[in-house]
Amino acid sequence: MVAANTACSSNAKFLGEEIPPVNAAGGNLLGVAGKPDSVGYGADPDLMNPVVPWSRTMTHPQLKTTSALCDFILPEDDRSPAASAVGVPDFIDEWISAPYERQQNDRAKILAGLEWLERESRNRFGHGFASADDPQATELIDSIASRDPAATEQSDLVKFFNRFRYLAVGAYYTTEEGIEDIGYIGNVPIAGDYPGPSDEAMTHLSGVLEKLNLTMPD
Amino acid sequence: MAKHEGYDAVIVGSGAGGGMAAWVLASKGLQVLMLEAGRDYNPYEETPMFSAPRDAPLRGTGTADKPFGYYDASVDGGWQVPGEPYTSAPGSDFMWWRSRMLGGRTNHWARNSFRMGPYDFKPRTRDGLGVNWPIKYDDIAPYYDKTEAIVGVYGRNDGLENHPDSSPGVLHKPPAPRVGELLIQAGCHDLGIPCVPARRAVLTRPIGDRSACFYATSCGRGCSIGAAFQSTTSLLPMALATGNLTIVTNAMVYEVSLDDNGNADRVNYVDKITGIHEAVSGRTIILAASAGETARILLNSKSRYFPDGAGNSSGQVGRNLMDTVGAGMSAQFPMLENRPSYNEDGARGLHLYIPFWLYKEQARGELDFPRGYHYELGASGRSEPGMGIGGIANFAGSYGKTLKEDMRRYYGSFLSFTCRGEMIPNANSYCEIDPDTKDRWGIPTLRFHYKWSEHELKMVEHFQETTREMIDRLGGIMRSGDKSPEDAISKGGQIIHEVGTARMGNDPDSSVTNQYGQCWDISNLFIADGSVFSTKSHKNPTLTIMALAWRNSDYLAEQLKSKAL
Numbered sequence: 001m002v003a004a005n006t007a008c009s010s011n012a013k014f015l016g017e018e019i020p021p022v023n024a025a026g027g028n029l030l031g032v033a034g035k036p037d038s039v040g041y042g043a044d045p046d047l048m049n050p051v052v053p054w055s056r057t058m059t060h061p062q063l064k065t066t067s068a069l070c071d072f073i074l075p076e077d078d079r080s081p082a083a084s085a086v087g088v089p090d091f092i093d094e095w096i097s098a099p100y101e102r103q104q105n106d107r108a109k110i111l112a113g114l115e116w117l118e119r120e121s122r123n124r125f126g127h128g129f130a131s132a133d134d135p136q137a138t139e140l141i142d143s144i145a146s147r148d149p150a151a152t153e154q155s156d157l158v159k160f161f162n163r164f165r166y167l168a169v170g171a172y173y174t175t176e177e178g179i180e181d182i183g184y185i186g187n188v189p190i191a192g193d194y195p196g197p198s199d200e201a202m203t204h205l206s207g208v209l210e211k212l213n214l215t216m217p218d
Numbered sequence: 219m220a221k222h223e224g225y226d227a228v229i230v231g232s233g234a235g236g237g238m239a240a241w242v243l244a245s246k247g248l249q250v251l252m253l254e255a256g257r258d259y260n261p262y263e264e265t266p267m268f269s270a271p272r273d274a275p276l277r278g279t280g281t282a283d284k285p286f287g288y289y290d291a292s293v294d295g296g297w298q299v300p301g302e303p304y305t306s307a308p309g310s311d312f313m314w315w316r317s318r319m320l321g322g323r324t325n326h327w328a329r330n331s332f333r334m335g336p337y338d339f340k341p342r343t344r345d346g347l348g349v350n351w352p353i354k355y356d357d358i359a360p361y362y363d364k365t366e367a368i369v370g371v372y373g374r375n376d377g378l379e380n381h382p383d384s385s386p387g388v389l390h391k392p393p394a395p396r397v398g399e400l401l402i403q404a405g406c407h408d409l410g411i412p413c414v415p416a417r418r419a420v421l422t423r424p425i426g427d428r429s430a431c432f433y434a435t436s437c438g439r440g441c442s443i444g445a446a447f448q449s450t451t452s453l454l455p456m457a458l459a460t461g462n463l464t465i466v467t468n469a470m471v472y473e474v475s476l477d478d479n480g481n482a483d484r485v486n487y488v489d490k491i492t493g494i495h496e497a498v499s500g501r502t503i504i505l506a507a508s509a510g511e512t513a514r515i516l517l518n519s520k521s522r523y524f525p526d527g528a529g530n531s532s533g534q535v536g537r538n539l540m541d542t543v544g545a546g547m548s549a550q551f552p553m554l555e556n557r558p559s560y561n562e563d564g565a566r567g568l569h570l571y572i573p574f575w576l577y578k579e580q581a582r583g584e585l586d587f588p589r590g591y592h593y594e595l596g597a598s599g600r601s602e603p604g605m606g607i608g609g610i611a612n613f614a615g616s617y618g619k620t621l622k623e624d625m626r627r628y629y630g631s632f633l634s635f636t637c638r639g640e641m642i643p644n645a646n647s648y649c650e651i652d653p654d655t656k657d658r659w660g661i662p663t664l665r666f667h668y669k670w671s672e673h674e675l676k677m678v679e680h681f682q683e684t685t686r687e688m689i690d691r692l693g694g695i696m697r698s699g700d701k702s703p704e705d706a707i708s709k710g711g712q713i714i715h716e717v718g719t720a721r722m723g724n725d726p727d728s729s730v731t732n733q734y735g736q737c738w739d740i741s742n743l744f745i746a747d748g749s750v751f752s753t754k755s756h757k758n759p760t761l762t763i764m765a766l767a768w769r770n771s772d773y774l775a776e777q778l779k780s781k782a783l
Contacts, residue, residue, distance in 0.1 A: 166608030186563035189432035196394030
């Protein structure tokens with residue numbers, strides 16, 4: 001079972017579509033990303049002073065489209081800022097520019113997906129995705145945001161969106177702002193014994209156990 | 219040319235077995251030389267305590283360079299090490315983890331420390347499969363006590379069948395269970411399954427210079443306060459403090475050579491910095507290089523006495539390779555959505571676990587698999603976010619403000635269940651020297667053969683059925699899909715518990731060492747790592763490796779003292 005998603009429309013006509021290759025005839029609307037470095041941080045990097053040794057490779061228009069999509073997925077609300085305000089687009093550039101296999105697989109997927117988004121936006125609305133208003137962006141994304149991300153058969157576009165969302169969300173909720181929003185409390189030293197769940201957490205658990213007809217362990 | 223003459227013992231490897239042997243022997247006044255293939259490593263200066271994922275490349279996520287993530291305490295470590303290949307035979311896909319650093323894999327392990335029990339040492343007596351150990355539980359029990367006391371293990375004595383209690387006062391107080399663990403425990407009680415405090419090598423009260431756990435920052439990075447046990451913050455500093463231990467790092471050992479009388483004479487190694495071949499000699503030689511590397515050294519040590527490798531007249535070196543049976547399932551629990559926040563880090567590992575509980579049913583023939591497994595519970599749902607938190611978004615399937623609400627709602631509502639089971643040794647699982655491959659120093663490398671049998675697959679199936687029942691009882695929704703046992707079972711070596719490649723026994727024809735890790739063929743050559751395990755049990759091997767290394771070292775020291783060696 002997947003949670004109800006009221007934001008998704010039933011418009012799924014693009015679900016079976018393949019993304020045209022980035023270098024297909026017609027050119028690249030977002031330009032051609034730089035060639036990624038081939039060397040990673042190695043098997044014995046300095047853990048105390050981490051650095052990202054590879055260069056970022058997105059073109060400015062690719063980064064702009066990335067930024068717009070990040071903010072569409074994670075907009076500002078009353079609890080936390082938009083993704084672009086905490087460096088998520090730059091992180092996605094860092095990720096797809098990394099010399100490792102998984103990141104290089106994502107690179108192909110994501111650059112092709114961004115290009116599709118740009119072309120589709122221009123075709124439908126006469127301007128690029130970065131200039132799309134919320135209803136326009138929603139229309140576009142609903143055509144590629146699968147209702148069932150666990151489905152084994154997914155088109156390239158669905159895979160692109162799921163992967164992009166995964167990366168944007170991972171990047172966002174590891175920032176200070178994201179951690180505060182989601183309510184992670186920890187990574188601070190505790191003197192003495194670990195205290196266990198708070199009273200509030202125990203009260204909540206008691207309610208859960210009651211509904212399940214289970215007894216709180218001693 | 220041989221150098222460093224005059225040592226009572228030369229130890230190859232600095233991890234659990236090598237560290238323990240070094241400390242026991244050095245504390246008895248013996249002169250010890252330790253050779254470590256990796257670089258020197260100082261956990262007091264190199265551990266990224268508290269560092270945030272966002273400060274590491276790719277948010278610290280695992281890569282080919284660092285499979286367990288950027289901050290993992292592994293140096294030149296992983297299932298692939300640059301310049302140090304290994305191969306798998308057709309039809310096999312074995313994964314061999316190495317860690318090239320002082321302290322080896324003790325720097326990053328999960329610290330799960332379960333004692334093997336009486337049945338585990340005499341499994342053939344129970345079910346007719348595999349072999350019995352040459353020792354019984356009572357032989358090793360005092361060494362478990364001593365090892366736990368010095369290592370520092372939290373846990374509780376629950377008096378469970380085949381899960382022995384420690385002596386009074388040995389165990390440290392276990393940390394309080396967290397919400398997910400209490401939920402699972404309540405469900406287990408209803409289903410008649412035990413769920414008790416886990417045992418981990420993490421201090422909850424100080425020992426000497428080592429502080430008690432302060433319940434923050436991942437143990438896998440290493441622990442600069444010494445709360446989570448690793449060889450480099452306890453055994454090695456203690457051994458060095460005696461003045462009787464010398465450590466040489468970057469020493470890639472490839473051979474034990476024999477003198478004219480067939481005794482182990484020298485250890486040959488490549489100095490990885492200079493590339494120069496060196497040799498050291500000692501009255502005794504102790505291999506503690508890991509199950510794979512120890513077998514490789516023995517098999518590469520060919521001589522006129524032992525054309526098939528040192529200590530290998532039985533043909534058992536490299537044989538009986540076993541890893542833990544691994545499988546995992548996960549579920550989402552709607553009743554845990556939007557639950558209150560609190561600091562759920564705890565000791566950054568197991569607080570509770572499920573020990574194997576069906577011994578009586580098994581003895582009555584009611585199970586279709588032999589041996590046991592335990593559950594490790596992934597129950598700290600509100601743990602520090604890393605890239606994996608993106609999985610919640612794809613679970614929710616939403617975007618925009620709805621997604622941000624969904625993230626708050628679902629965070630902490632997932633629990634995972636991990637199977638850790640016993641493999642029975644089989645003729646299809648072993649390692650040998652690959653005639654066609656050498657590493658960067660020209661040392662012949664290992665080729666692995668590995669195959670699970672029906673026993674392990676049936677065990678996984680039982681785990682899957684039991685877990686489904688448990689998740690259902692707790693109102694959870696399965697997330698990990700329906701996999702066949704063949705698809706669900708881990709690859710050999712993936713759980714990084716490989717043992718058995720130079721097993722101990724009572725019969726020189728079917729084992730490599732006697733009960734003290736002393737090679738039948740070469741009386742001054744000892745083995746002090748997981749190679750000597752006769753069988754695997756489902757319990758994580760490190761604690762037993764250390765207890766055996768201590769017992770072996772006591773025996774070795776007595777033999778030296780009595781001039782038997």
